[in-house]
Structures are given as structure tokens and as C-alpha cells.
Amino acid sequence: MSNHILRCITCKKEFDPKPGLYYCVDCGYIMGTLEVIYDYESIKKESAVKEKKFDKKASMYQFDFLLPAKLKSQLDEYVGGTPLYKFDLLGIKDVLIKYDGSNPSSSYKDRASSIAINRALEEGNDTIFCASTGNAASSLAVLNAHTEMKTSIFVPAAIPAGKLAQLEISGAEVFAVEGTYDEVYDLSLELGLKKGWYCRHAAINPYLLEGKKTGAFEIIIQNDFNIPDYILVGVGDGTVISSLYKGFWEFKEIGLTDKIPKIIGVQAEGIPAIKKVFDKGKPYSTISIHGKTIADSISVGKPRDVIKACTYIDASGGFYITLTDEEILDSITELGKLTGIFAEPAGAVPYGGLKKLIYEEKISKTDTVCLVITGNGLKDIKAVEGVIRTETISTKDLEKRFK
Ligand SMILES: Cc1ncc(COP(=O)(O)O)c(C=O)c1O
Numbered sequence: 001m002s003n004h005i006l007r008c009i010t011c012k013k014e015f016d017p018k019p020g021l022y023y024c025v026d027c028g029y030i031m032g033t034l035e036v037i038y039d040y041e042s043i044k045k046e047s048a049v050k051e052k053k054f055d056k057k058a059s060m061y062q063f064d065f066l067l068p069a070k071l072k073s074q075l076d077e078y079v080g081g082t083p084l085y086k087f088d089l090l091g092i093k094d095v096l097i098k099y100d101g102s103n104p105s106s107s108y109k110d111r112a113s114s115i116a117i118n119r120a121l122e123e124g125n126d127t128i129f130c131a132s133t134g135n136a137a138s139s140l141a142v143l144n145a146h147t148e149m150k151t152s153i154f155v156p157a158a159i160p161a162g163k164l165a166q167l168e169i170s171g172a173e174v175f176a177v178e179g180t181y182d183e184v185y186d187l188s189l190e191l192g193l194k195k196g197w198y199c200r201h202a203a204i205n206p207y208l209l210e211g212k213k214t215g216a217f218e219i220i221i222q223n224d225f226n227i228p229d230y231i232l233v234g235v236g237d238g239t240v241i242s243s244l245y246k247g248f249w250e251f252k253e254i255g256l257t258d259k260i261p262k263i264i265g266v267q268a269e270g271i272p273a274i275k276k277v278f279d280k281g282k283p284y285s286t287i288s289i290h291g292k293t294i295a296d297s298i299s300v301g302k303p304r305d306v307i308k309a310c311t312y313i314d315a316s317g318g319f320y321i322t323l324t325d326e327e328i329l330d331s332i333t334e335l336g337k338l339t340g341i342f343a344e345p346a347g348a349v350p351y352g353g354l355k356k357l358i359y360e361e362k363i364s365k366t367d368t369v370c371l372v373i374t375g376n377g378l379k380d381i382k383a384v385e386g387v388i389r390t391e392t393i394s395t396k397d398l399e400k401r402f403k
């Protein structure tokens with residue numbers, strides 16, 4: 001028997017999970033994304049919950065009483081359990097940095113891919129497919145490389161070389177399609193579902209958010225159950241940010257905490273789709289805009305988790321902000337110099353967001369803050385080409401310099 005039910009985010013209709021059920025057809029695939037709901041009263045009786053007994057370094061599967069899948073492979077044991085650093089930054093003491101670039105494929109997306117793979121295997125699928133701005137695909141390909149199940153990937157042809165390399169090296173079938181992520185998403189969704197493949201497209205698969213919410217659980221346990229006032233994270237389709245809210249909400253619901261942080265979404269000024277919907281106010285609806293940004297992972301004009309990303313962030317008391325591409329590049333280099341963390345553009349935006357909010361006096365130096373750094377900068381070296389200034393020096397000149 002399943003440990004959860006599914007509930008439509010818009011009409012609230014409830015469904016029992018079954019293979020092939022991805023969204024509420026009455027509401028459509030963006031308005032009708034599904035929430036995964038557990039029996040929270042019975043989870044309160046779990047021994048880990050009753051004793052507040054968790055491991056700061058264990059994989060995300062230590063929270064399997066709140067997950068729709070169990071640990072299956074040796075790789076799963078290394079998904080999650082990522083570092084929570086503390087640095088004095090921008091005048092604030094002990095800014096928390098949840099660094100997810102240390103997952104097996106170097107991004108936050110491993111949390112979702114691991115769950116999707118385990119559910120697809122459980123259902124006996126022979127192929128899993130995904131459209132992606134890059135990280136979701138590469139995490140799926142990396143984590144699924146060792147199974148018998150085939151990986152089929154659809155990405156915009158312009159994705160960074162590092163992410164494409166991960167796909168090819170992991171033996172996935174790759175379609176690098178001319179067009180934007182939004183175009184690739186819609187077309188591949190239709191093609192893959194027609195084939196009967198298991199779908200790991202953002203948002204439409206409700207279980208992805210379940211894996212991602214473990215980032216919030218880890219922030220809580222690694223910070224000894226002290227909940228920060230603010231969480232900042234980069235936003236594209238809106239699943240990661242929604243998952244953070246759900247994670248904090250669920251730990252409160254099962255009595256482990258009594259606070260949900262204000263969650264702030266950072267988008268690129270060139271393509272701020274969810275911010276536009278959020279700022280317009282309720283009732284939230286779908287949007288489709290064109291635009292571009294250097295932060296490829298959040299270059300999304302038709303966000304698929306827009307309804308949760310607005311509803312949950314409003315419930316948290318948070319909001320959305322934007323950064324220009326120049327501010328995003330500055331975020332990468334400043335974060336690197338101050339902490340040693342090399343984040344990809346979408347991963348660095350929480351730092352720039354914090355800087356902006358301190359400047360605008362929306363966050364004060366006495367507030368407690370956590371930045372969620374979602375991806376490793378080594379995947380997208382091209383983005384920082386312009387700031388790498390080291391020149392080759394001859395051995396003779398080097399000796400002269402040190403005279
Ligand atoms: C590194 C990184 N940060 C942030 C995001 C944004 O996540 P979401 O699309 O769920 O909003 C992504 C998504 O691809 C990502 O790869």
C-alpha cells in the first residue's frame with residue numbers, strides 16, 4: 001500500500017497514485033500539478049521523529065518515512081547529506097550555505113532524480129525520459145547509468161558543454177534540440193508519454209519535489225533545529241523553491257519545529273516569469289514569456305511549477321526578486337573569493353540576492369539567513385570566461401618577478 005495520496009494544487013481533488021498519473025486532467029498539466037500528502041499523524045510515531053534522531057551527514061534516505069521511495073542503489077547513499085557551511089558574509093554573522101554542488105552529479109537535482117529512478121524501477125519501466133535545462137538531465141543520466149533502464153534526454157542544443165559531457169559519458173540517449181527549454185519540454189513530453197516512458201519532466205512528476213524537499217530537512221537538522229529567518233534560492237520552473245517550503249512545512253506539521261522561514265526566490269531579470277505571476281497576485285495562473293540570461297538553469301519562460309511556487313512562497317511570507325546578468329556574474333566571483341565555493345550562475349544568485357536585499361534594507365544584519373547553492377560552477381566554465389584573467393608567463397619572466 002502506498003504511504004501517500006496525491007492532491008491537485010488547484011481544485012484539491014484527491015487521487016490514489018497509479019502508474020501514468022502525473023497531473024489532474026481537469027485542471028491541466030500546469031494548473032493541475034499534484035501535491036504528495038502523507039499521514040502526518042502516523043509519521044509522528046516514527047522513532048527517528050519521536051527521538052529527534054538524525055545524522056547530519058547521512059543521505060536523504062534517512063527521511064524515507066516522508067518519501068515516496070526507498071533507498072535502492074549504492075549511489076543513493078551519496079545523494080543529499082551535503083554540507084551546511086557557516087560564513088560571515090556581507091556583515092551578517094554565520095550565514096548558512098547549503099552547498100549541493102557536492103552531490104554525485106554536482107547539483108541539487110540528484111535529490112529528485114534518485115526518487116524518480118527508484119519509482120520508475122519499482123513500476124518496471126524500461127525507459128525514463130526528461131527534458132531539462134541541463135542539470136536535471138545530467139543527474140538523471142549519471143544516477144541511472146548503472147541500471148538496466150534506458151535514459152532518454154531532451155535538452156536545448158545550447159546547454160553548457162560540461163552538462164552535455166555528463167550526458168554523453170553516462171551513456172544516455174541525447175537529443176540536443178534546436179530551440180528553447182520551453183519548446184523542448186512540450187515536444188518531448190508529448191513524444192515520451194506517447195511511448196509510455198516514465199516521465200522525469202520538472203513539476204509534472206509530483207515526486208521530484210519530494211526528493212528536493214530533503215534539502216530543507218537537512219538545513220534543519222544540520223543547524224540543530226534552529227530555523228533561519230530567510231532562505232534564498234534560484235528559481236526557474238519553481239520546483240526547488242516549492243520543495244523548500246514543503247520541507248519546512250512538513251517538519252513543522254510533524255511537530256519537529258515551530259517555524260517556517262520566509263523563502264525568497266531569485267530570478268534572472270532577463271526572464272523573470274514566476275516573479276511576474278507572483279507580483280500580479282492571486283489567483284495565480286500560467287505564464288509564457290520570452291527572454292534570456294546567462295544563468296541557463298533558470299532560463300525558463302513557461303514555468304511548470306508556477307502555482308506551487310507562488311502559493312507556497314506567499315504562505316511563507318517570502319517574495320521574488322531579480323538580478324541582472326552582470327549581478328549574477330559578480331555573485332559567482334564574490335562568493336568564490338569569500339568562501340571558495342564555485343557555483344554555476346543559477347547556483348550563485350542567492351548570494352547576489354542577499355547583497356541586494358541588505359542594500360535595500362529588506363534584510364538586516366541581525367537576521368539569520370541561509371543561501372541554497374544548487375549547482376557546481378565547474379559544469380559551466382564558459383559563463384565565467386570573461387572574469388578569468390590569468391595569463392601565461394615565461395619561466396624567465398617568472399624568475400624576474402621573484403627576484
Ligand atoms: C543549479 C540550479 N539552480 C536552480 C534551479 C532552479 O530550479 P527550478 O527549475 O526547480 O526552479 C535549477 C534548475 O534547473 C538548477 O539546475
Ligand SMILES: [Zn+2]
Pocket residue numbers: 008009010011012013024025026027028032
Ligand atoms: Zn484539479
